[in-house]
Amino acid sequence: MPAQTSRMLFGHPRAALQVGIPRGIDEFCERTQEWLGSATEILFGRTVLGAYAPFIAPESLEPLIRYVRGSPWQRDSPSAGLPIRRFGHAPILRACPACVAEQTDRMQNSTWLRIHQLPGVYLCPFHGRPLLSVRNAVQRQAMREWRLPHHLNAQDWNGTAPIESAVDELRRLSAWSMELAIDQPASLRYFDPNRVAQLCRDRLGVARPVARRRTDWRPIAVAFIDRFGTLATVPGLEFIASAERADGGFIGRSLGSGIDLRYPERLFALLCFAFGAPKDFIDSYA
Ligand SMILES: [Zn+2]
Numbered sequence: 001m002p003a004q005t006s007r008m009l010f011g012h013p014r015a016a017l018q019v020g021i022p023r024g025i026d027e028f029c030e031r032t033q034e035w036l037g038s039a040t041e042i043l044f045g046r047t048v049l050g051a052y053a054p055f056i057a058p059e060s061l062e063p064l065i066r067y068v069r070g071s072p073w074q075r076d077s078p079s080a081g082l083p084i085r086r087f088g089h090a091p092i093l094r095a096c097p098a099c100v101a102e103q104t105d106r107m108q109n110s111t112w113l114r115i116h117q118l119p120g121v122y123l124c125p126f127h128g129r130p131l132l133s134v135r136n137a138v139q140r141q142a143m144r145e146w147r148l149p150h151h152l153n154a155q156d157w158n159g160t161a162p163i164e165s166a167v168d169e170l171r172r173l174s175a176w177s178m179e180l181a182i183d184q185p186a187s188l189r190y191f192d193p194n195r196v197a198q199l200c201r202d203r204l205g206v207a208r209p210v211a212r213r214r215t216d217w218r219p220i221a222v223a224f225i226d227r228f229g230t231l232a233t234v235p236g237l238e239f240i241a242s243a244e245r246a247d248g249g250f251i252g253r254s255l256g257s258g259i260d261l262r263y264p265e266r267l268f269a270l271l272c273f274a275f276g277a278p279k280d281f282i283d284s285y286a
Pocket residue numbers: 096097098099100124125126127128
């Protein structure tokens with residue numbers, strides 16, 4: 001049944017069962033007669049692309065958009081740019097229990113809301129409650145069988161709800177994704193990774209690493225862990241604990257050899273630490 005529906009919508013049995021950004025958007029628009037919007041409206045307004053786009057150079061974004069609009073049957077990848085499969089880790093499906101209850105009450109159904117799937121969003125923007133994430137094995141099955149949030153049982157979700165003191169930091173982290181994401185290509189702002197790293201180093205008062213000389217990231221990493229350490233138990237944010245390593249983990253890498261834009265959540269954690277609020281960062285970048 002899911003394969004059949006996917007075939008009807010995308011002309012491909014699995015295209016619709018993607019978390020993130022499905023391929024075959026042009027075919028989908030043709031089959032739905034753009035009832036849900038044009039290809040770019042769908043890509044930026046209904047997939048997570050808008051949250052990644054500000055970190056992809058415009059000359060790479062264009063081939064990427066062509067790639068996801070093209071047929072899922074074609075095995076080609078864009079000659080330039082970032083192939084979709086290289087987008088960070090596999091996204092984890094998330095949902096807010098209060099949203100699911102409201103949707104189920106209203107329409108006897110529920111959906112995976114896009115805003116809950118944006119990288120870095122771990123708190124429901126409508127209810128302020130921590131989102132629940134789906135267990136890995138269940139997610140694979142949920143996609144194959146097209147299961148919706150209200151179809152899942154209590155044991156299908158990851159149980160670790162963040163402790164109360166972490167909720168404020170989760171809220172700040174969530175704000176980054178929602179503030180920086182764009183909903184149409186016309187509003188694209190591109191943040192160059194080298195410049196972002198330099199701004200972070202300036203803010204945190206560290207010098208640019210000199211070749212062959214070891215930078216001591218410890219003082220920064222300790223301050224970071226002090227503030228964000230409790231978030232490392234949240235599924236999807238495990239990378240936070242890496243800052244405790246002698247080389248400063250993801251902080252040492254981001255500020256040293258460079259920011260890896262495939263992982264916006266790491267970038268948001270770093271920006272949140274260095275700047276506090278998205279507006280501070282945007283003003284500094286301008
Ligand atoms: Zn909610």
